[in-house]
Amino acid sequence: MRNLNRIWIQIGFDALRSAFKPILLVVICLFLSTPFGAEESKLIVFDKAAYFQSIKKDPNRVLVDLESIPEIVLDVRYATENNFTGQKIYNRGKAFARKRVAEALRNAQIEFLKQGYSIQIYDAYRPYQATVKFYEIIKDTRYVASPKTGSRHNKGCAIDLTLVDKNTKQSLQMPTKYDSFEKAAWANAPVSDPVTKQNRDKLIEGMSRFGFRVNKTEWWHFDFLDCSGYEVLDIPFEELEDDDLRKYK
Numbered sequence: 001m002r003n004l005n006r007i008w009i010q011i012g013f014d015a016l017r018s019a020f021k022p023i024l025l026v027v028i029c030l031f032l033s034t035p036f037g038a039e040e041s042k043l044i045v046f047d048k049a050a051y052f053q054s055i056k057k058d059p060n061r062v063l064v065d066l067e068s069i070p071e072i073v074l075d076v077r078y079a080t081e082n083n084f085t086g087q088k089i090y091n092r093g094k095a096f097a098r099k100r101v102a103e104a105l106r107n108a109q110i111e112f113l114k115q116g117y118s119i120q121i122y123d124a125y126r127p128y129q130a131t132v133k134f135y136e137i138i139k140d141t142r143y144v145a146s147p148k149t150g151s152r153h154n155k156g157c158a159i160d161l162t163l164v165d166k167n168t169k170q171s172l173q174m175p176t177k178y179d180s181f182e183k184a185a186w187a188n189a190p191v192s193d194p195v196t197k198q199n200r201d202k203l204i205e206g207m208s209r210f211g212f213r214v215n216k217t218e219w220w221h222f223d224f225l226d227c228s229g230y231e232v233l234d235i236p237f238e239e240l241e242d243d244d245l246r247k248y249k
Helices: 002-033 048-057 099-114 128-138 194-208 237-241
Strands: 063-065 096-098 117-123 158-165 212-215 218-224
Touching (some): 158 194, 194 218
Antiparallel strands (some): 063 096
């Protein structure tokens, strides 16, 4: 009798296994087809309305016009066709950064001015759509950010810059031109000319004293280290001139 019961129990388990096997396979396929942590990794991009609400809660998140820094020089290449895309990306030649980043840059500028130099900015805050366009052109995340993550430029926490003579506004000789994809543009690449190396080292060391770190593949790109909590933004420069936003600057 016990053996008979065991047989019926086994038959029952076999039937259940057969019934649930297709369901189990579907569940496994769904699990494997969904990237682990996909929900957590979804990029949130703030438009003007969301940005406005964020700076109402915390005015330190505001994007500051970097022309407010004494004797700063702008050469915003993406407002021209003189850049690696060969296209005009921005409608205005402006440069913005978060308030704390702008304050650190101001302190760096003051120090450089004492040495006879001035900071010249190529790019700072970059609307997210520009990052998408750059990736479509290059598709190399050593030099452009992935649209999946955005960049510190999109957060208003990165600046592309060089040094110029504060009187003549002549650019100091650097290893390569701006936006070069050569290995010579890497921050630690060998430099045969001692003056060029001195200029690059002066720039990197000077910026590092004020909370910036150079990008390893771009001598001109500096990330502000204390950038946690800032959102990726997609706001054209012209919208940042809104009268409702000016009172926060």
